[in-house]
Amino acid sequence: MAEHLMNTYQPLAISFEHGEGAYLFDKDGNRYLDALCGIAVCGLGHAHPAVSEAICNQARRLLHTSNLYQIGLQEELAGELCRVAEMDRVFFSNSGAEANEAALKMARLYGHRKGIDTPQVIVMEGSFHGRTMATLTATGNRKIQAGFEPLVPGFLRSPYDDLDAIRTIAQNSPNSVAVLVEPITGEGGIRIPDENYLVELRALCDEHGWLMILDEIQTGMGRTGRWFAHQHAGIKPDVMTLAKGLGNGVPIGACLARGAAADIFKPGNHGSTFGGNPLSASAALAVLHTLEQDGLVERAGQLGRHLLELFKQRLGGLEGVVAIRGKGLMLGIELDRACGELVQRALQRKLLINVTADKVVRLLPPLILSDEQAGQIVSTVSELIETFLGEG
C-alpha cells in the first residue's frame, strides 16, 4: 500500500520487523544476514544494546531544545569526534547531504574572504555527495542531475584519481578554492585511488591555498579499518563530512573542520533546527564509545583483509570478474556486465547485498560481524556470482 508515497524508490518486496546484530527478521520470522547494514549506517548491527539504551534513556529525559540553547551532549560529541579525527570544530546536521552543504558553504565563504567573488570547488567524476541542489551538482553522475537543471554554479570537474587533471585545473582556474573528494567512492563503485593520491592532493591543496574537503560519509566511523579512511594515507583534511555510520540509524550528520577552516563560520552563517539535538547526539556518543571500547575499528580492518583474501581466492581467476576491491568492510566485486538482479537472488538466499554503478556487487557488512557470518557471506556471494557468470 505504497500509493501515497512519492515515487522516488522501487523497494524490494520485503520489509523487516526487527533486527538483532547482523540479522534482520521479516514478519514471518525469516532471518536474513545483512551485508549492507542500511547502506553503511548500522555499523554496530541492529538493535545494539548500547545504542538502544542510550536513546531510550535520552528519550525519557529530553529530545530537543534547538541550538538556541547549549546542548551538553552535542558539545561532548563534538569533543569526542575531534579527538578521534584530530579536528578542531564540528557543525551537526541531520544527513550526509546537509553535512556536505555546510562544507560547500564554508568553501564559498573561504573564497569570498580571500576576495574571490565566484569561488569554484573542484569535484570528481563518479562521485556521490547527496541529493540537494548543491550536492547533486557536486555529484559526478549525470543520472542524478538530469532534469534538475539549472544546476548550481561554482563547480569544476576532474576525473577521479587523476592528479594531472587537478594540476591542469590549478593552472587554468585561479578562482578554485577547494577540492571535495571521497577517499574511496561508495555509490561510484568502491573505487580505491592510488596509494599516493590523497598525499599528493593534500600537497596540491597546500600549494594553491585550497581547502581539502573529504566526504567520509560512507567511509568514516571505522568502516575501512581506521576511524576515517584518510588516516590510511597519514594526511589530515581541512574539512571532513560524516553521516551514515555516525548514529547507527538515528539521523545525524557532521561537518568537521581543522585549523583556519574551523573558524570560517561565524554566528548567522549557517544553522539547523534539529542538528545535533540531544537524541541524535546521545546515539552518536554511544556509537563512538562502543566502536572504541570493543576495538571494532581494528576488527573491521582485520576482517576486511580476510574477506578480501577469501574473495580473491574464490573468484580471482574467474572470467567475468573484472576486479575485487576493498578496504576494511567496504568491498566491491566488479563484473564485466550489469548484475543488479543479484540483489534479488541474494534475497532468496536470505542475504542482503547491494549492486552499485550497475556492475559492482557492494558489501558493507556491520563491524560486529562474526568470522562465521563473514564466511557465509563469501560462500553465498561467490556461489551467486559463479552461477550468474556461468549463465553467459
Ligand SMILES: *Cc1c(COP(=O)(O)O)cnc(C)c1O
Ligand atoms: C550517502 C552519501 C551521501 C549522502 O548522504 P544522505 O544522508 O543520503 O544525504 C553523501 N556522500 C556520500 C559519500 C555518501 O555515501
